[in-house]
Amino acid sequence: MAKIEFDRVYKNYGDTPVLHDVTLSIESGELCVFVGPSGCGKSTLLRMVAGLEIVSGGEIRLAGRRANELPPPERNVAMVFQTYALFPHMTVAQNMGFGLKIRGVPAAARSAKITDVAKTLQLDGLLDRRPAQLSGGQRQRVAIGRAMLRDPDVYMFDEPLSNLDAALRIQTRLEIARLHQVTGRSMVYVTHDQIEAMTLADRIIVLNRGRVEQVGSPMELYDHPANIFVAGFIGSPKINLLEAAVSEQGLAIGQVHLAVAGVGARPGDKVTLGIRPEHLAIARSESEATFVSEVALVERLGGETLVYAQSPVGGDLLILKIQGKTSLKPGERIPVVIEPDHLHFFDSAGARLS
Amino acid sequence: MTGGAVKISSSTGATGAIRAGATGLIFVAPALVLYAAFVLWPLASSVYYSMTDWDGISQARWIGFANFERAFADKIHLASYLHVTLYILGTLVFEVSFGLFMAVLLNSDRPGFALLRALFFSPVVLSMSAAGVLWTFVFDYRTGIINASLKAIGLTDWAQPWLSQPTTALLCVMLVSGWKFAGLYMILFFAALRRIPRHLYEAARLEGAGPVWSFCNITLPLLKQNILVAVLLAVTGGFAGFDLFFTMTNGQPYNSTEVPATWIMKQAFDNDQLGYGIALTVILTGVVCLISLIYLRYAERSHVVEY
Numbered sequence: 279m280a281k282i283e284f285d286r287v288y289k290n291y292g293d294t295p296v297l298h299d300v301t302l303s304i305e306s307g308e309l310c311v312f313v314g315p316s317g318c319g320k321s322t323l324l325r326m327v328a329g330l331e332i333v334s335g336g337e338i339r340l341a342g343r344r345a346n347e348l349p350p351p352e353r354n355v356a357m358v359f360q361t362y363a364l365f366p367h368m369t370v371a372q373n374m375g376f377g378l379k380i381r382g383v384p385a386a387a388r389s390a391k392i393t394d395v396a397k398t399l400q401l402d403g404l405l406d407r408r409p410a411q412l413s414g415g416q417r418q419r420v421a422i423g424r425a426m427l428r429d430p431d432v433y434m435f436d437e438p439l440s441n442l443d444a445a446l447r448i449q450t451r452l453e454i455a456r457l458h459q460v461t462g463r464s465m466v467y468v469t470h471d472q473i474e475a476m477t478l479a480d481r482i483i484v485l486n487r488g489r490v491e492q493v494g495s496p497m498e499l500y501d502h503p504a505n506i507f508v509a510g511f512i513g514s515p516k517i518n519l520l521e522a523a524v525s526e527q528g529l530a531i532g533q534v535h536l537a538v539a540g541v542g543a544r545p546g547d548k549v550t551l552g553i554r555p556e557h558l559a560i561a562r563s564e565s566e567a568t569f570v571s572e573v574a575l576v577e578r579l580g581g582e583t584l585v586y587a588q589s590p591v592g593g594d595l596l597i598l599k600i601q602g603k604t605s606l607k608p609g610e611r612i613p614v615v616i617e618p619d620h621l622h623f624f625d626s627a628g629a630r631l632s
Numbered sequence: 633m634t635g636g637a638v639k640i641s642s643s644t645g646a647t648g649a650i651r652a653g654a655t656g657l658i659f660v661a662p663a664l665v666l667y668a669a670f671v672l673w674p675l676a677s678s679v680y681y682s683m684t685d686w687d688g689i690s691q692a693r694w695i696g697f698a699n700f701e702r703a704f705a706d707k708i709h710l711a712s713y714l715h716v717t718l719y720i721l722g723t724l725v726f727e728v729s730f731g732l733f734m735a736v737l738l739n740s741d742r743p744g745f746a747l748l749r750a751l752f753f754s755p756v757v758l759s760m761s762a763a764g765v766l767w768t769f770v771f772d773y774r775t776g777i778i779n780a781s782l783k784a785i786g787l788t789d790w791a792q793p794w795l796s797q798p799t800t801a802l803l804c805v806m807l808v809s810g811w812k813f814a815g816l817y818m819i820l821f822f823a824a825l826r827r828i829p830r831h832l833y834e835a836a837r838l839e840g841a842g843p844v845w846s847f848c849n850i851t852l853p854l855l856k857q858n859i860l861v862a863v864l865l866a867v868t869g870g871f872a873g874f875d876l877f878f879t880m881t882n883g884q885p886y887n888s889t890e891v892p893a894t895w896i897m898k899q900a901f902d903n904d905q906l907g908y909g910i911a912l913t914v915i916l917t918g919v920v921c922l923i924s925l926i927y928l929r930y931a932e933r934s935h936v937v938e939y
Binding site for chain 2: 328329330350351355356357359361363365366367376377380381408410424428
């Protein structure tokens with residue numbers, strides 16, 4: 279196991295900066311997820327840990343040792359690529375055991391280890407097949423098997439589920455979580471899918487435009503997003519963001535007045551109000567409602583229903599998450615109530631207000 | 633009743649098949665006529681004239697297999713196959729292998745590499761005759777740049793009559809052929825190299841594979857199909873080799889660079905023995921076809937890599 283530390287790490291491609299001043303640490307045995315939109319630098323950060331990218335500035339330490347100049351094999355990290363990176367001309371067994379072969383492990387010992395890991399991953403009947411003869415999920419398991427045979431200090435996953443269908447994604451996600459439990463090794467996982475991040479991570483690192491926006495546990499990020507970007511990125515369906523003005527009585531959201539305290543801004547200041555979809559509810563009567571809105575769309579997911587309704591300030595539709603089923607139809611008017619205890623306030627620069 | 637119905641149906645089916653066949657024949661007829669006129673007829677004529685004593689002007693005289701008997705007793709003709717085999721081995725080294733080496737070396741997106749690839753490819757667009765004449769000047773004993781350079785750096789004893797001695801003439805032709813065609817194979821391999829996913833090399837690097845291991849265990853196996861095609865092109869092209877030999881040495885000195893094509897030309901047109909020349913051509917065609925068929929049979933059996 280190894281602790282991974284980033285100390286003021288920078289990365290540039292020519293004159294183009296990709297990562298700015300990244301300072302964070304990943305504890306031994308932790309499953310840390312880098313999440314962010316495409317091009318935010320999360321894969322670059324991962325590849326710098328693996329030694330596949332040069333560090334432009336700062337220091338990366340593995341188990342307390344400076345790793346900037348260490349060749350990839352000496353870092354003892356294993357990586358599972360998005361495209362699996364399986365050798366198409368080799369069999370499953372050869373793919374899994376090629377690292378052992380390079381390290382000079384005798385054929386008998388190699389074969390025993392491959393068989394052992396193949397059994398764990400339910401690949402034992404496929405060892406003589408080539409990657410082209412496998413399904414996407416099987417290929418991904420071969421890639422994971424290859425990583426397991428490396429017995430690394432750190433497992434790294436670069437968007438490993440992107441090429442799988444929805445059902446296989448959930449299954450493979452569970453397998454990765456189980457692998458983490460069984461091995462107890464440090465794992466760094468890159469994804470742009472916030473659901474993967476929320477379900478897998480001990481800690482999530484949210485990246486945007488090459489900067490760390492927030493680091494925390496999934497629920498910390500969900501309940502206390504540091505800024506509008508994190509609030510918008512974490513959570514599915516997305517958080518509702520409404521422009522509002524601070525008043526003596528609370529907040530003015532268009533023509534709607536909301537009595538709240540502790541916004542953290544002075545009367546007259548413009549703020550953005552964030553409300554998670556589950557914190558908007560349909561009131562029993564209009565007298566109990568914060569405002570009345572019109573239903574635009576209803577998505578029935580079985581156990582819960584998403585209602586898209588007109589916002590009091592126009593623009594994007596509001597999303598309400600309702601437990602159970604509903605008979606609501608587009609065009610109906612509904613009394614909406616905002617739960618004041620679960621609101622998020624952001625200043626005009628997007629930072630969280632106390 | 634049922635039997636009658638079946639009979640009628642069967643008869644209708646047979647007529648229909650004949651009609652469909654006839655319609656198909658009408659569609660392929662133009663291609664068949666062209667193929668027969670420009671491939672089959674010349675081929676059949678060649679086989680016929682190979683069994684005649686003919687100077688190309690007077691009436692051809694049927695002599696059976698006499699030309700073939702003569703060909704298999706013709707020492708220069710037999711030696712020409714040895715020379716062409718050596719030449720083909722040379723092209724496999726100087727063209728295919730060196731082309732592959734250059735493709736791997738120049739497989740980069742860094743500035744200047746595209747220009748280097750273009751420069752390396754540029755001899756391919758030059759005509760063979762021009763290349764032959766150009767290199768004849770380069771190899772010239774008295775005025776050539778090679779000997780002049782050797783003399784300039786004090787290696788006067790190393791200066792050789794490169795194209796005028798049997799020990800070096802064939803090697804010189806091989807080198808020029810390599811200079812001319814290595815760029816073609818480089819482009820062929822370069823295109824194939826670009827198709828190999830970068831992640832494969834990265835996965836190997838993480839496991840501790842060096843460049844040599846990666847080349848032998850990733851690049852070469854994944855280029856197998858392209859290498860097979862390149863070798864086939866080099867072998868068949870080698871047998872057809874004529875222009876460079878004609879312009880650089882014309883089979884000399886002492887027939888040491890004689891290859892089947894130059895010997896055929898000499899027999900057919902210099903010695904006015906068109907019948908014998910055609911017989912030599914038929915033999916060459918048979919040899920090339922046989923080698924190509926064996927090779928393609930082997931190549932088809934090899935595993936095609938799917939990514």
